[in-house]
Amino acid sequence: MPINRTSAAALALSAFLAIAYGAYGSSLYEGAPPFIVGTVFKASSIVILGAIAIWTAGASPAGADIGRLERAAPAAHAGRRPALPPSNKLLAAGLLFGALGDALLAWSPDTFLYGALAFLIGHLFYITLFLRAGIGIAAALKRPPRLIAAVAVIIAAFAMTSLLVPRDNPMFAPLAVYTGVLTLMAICSFTLPWERRLVMIGAVLFFISDGFVAWNMFHHDPDPTLAYWRSFAGWMIYWAGQAAICMGALGLHKKTPPLEGRGWGRGEARRLNVRTRTALQTAS
Numbered sequence: 246m247p248i249n250r251t252s253a254a255a256l257a258l259s260a261f262l263a264i265a266y267g268a269y270g271s272s273l274y275e276g277a278p279p280f281i282v283g284t285v286f287k288a289s290s291i292v293i294l295g296a297i298a299i300w301t302a303g304a305s306p307a308g309a310d311i312g313r314l315e316r317a318a319p320a321a322h323a324g325r326r327p328a329l330p331p332s333n334k335l336l337a338a339g340l341l342f343g344a345l346g347d348a349l350l351a352w353s354p355d356t357f358l359y360g361a362l363a364f365l366i367g368h369l370f371y372i373t374l375f376l377r378a379g380i381g382i383a384a385a386l387k388r389p390p391r392l393i394a395a396v397a398v399i400i401a402a403f404a405m406t407s408l409l410v411p412r413d414n415p416m417f418a419p420l421a422v423y424t425g426v427l428t429l430m431a432i433c434s435f436t437l438p439w440e441r442r443l444v445m446i447g448a449v450l451f452f453i454s455d456g457f458v459a460w461n462m463f464h465h466d467p468d469p470t471l472a473y474w475r476s477f478a479g480w481m482i483y484w485a486g487q488a489a490i491c492m493g494a495l496g497l498h499k500k501t502p503p504l505e506g507r508g509w510g511r512g513e514a515r516r517l518n519v520r521t522r523t524a525l526q527t528a529s
Contacts, residue, residue: 248301251300259290260488263484266286266287270480274351278353278354278355280351287347287351295337295344295491298333298337298494299333301333301495332378335377336490339370339371339490340367341367346362346364349363358416368427368429369426371430371433371434372429375433376433378441381436382432394435398432399432405424410459427451427455428452431451441493441494443489444490445493447485448486450483450485451490452486453486454482457480457482461475461479
């Protein structure tokens, strides 16, 4: 199901800002913190993804966006702008807490753990969203492909924590807790219907990107060129993960419930659907 033009333009802008930050963001952290410009620049691409979740109120029964329906049948929709679905609220919260985490990581080295906490809260919103829309962890783990994926993520989480984070580092314990929640988020994404596989891909990419964060933080590369590309790759994998979660969880591949299930009477919904189809045929 295609997204509307506004969301597509916003996604393109988010991608442009993410690439620009990945390419030039490191130059914004010279001198003493706080790094205000770097903070705003880093968080901007994810803030836009959160905005997409906020202003996307859902898809029409026919697959067209609500804005198109309103333009085609304005009288029928007058005063009936649908409220933001609960799933989009959870999605927006997860994305915006991710943006807050980015901002806190960029602001100062002293706010790193606060940034990790913001990301953890964002993961809790994602977990809630995935479990509400999915088939449940128990049912998902009865399916061999999903079970294999979950086991692989758990093994990778243990390996990532033990190999990349020094045990004598004071951040080992809090980062281990964070990695546990991140791992749970990825596993919960495997409970979603196969039509939501973009979300699963995004959750795994998010998981992988955190390995790059630990790698870059605790294992500095003496070669500046390799260090640059390693940082760029980690950042773009992270953005791609957040973008995939955002676009996949908007319900782009899932039919919306009938109008009578969203506060419309059955007869009213039927008349509206007839008028809407007629208007769309006339408009096209």
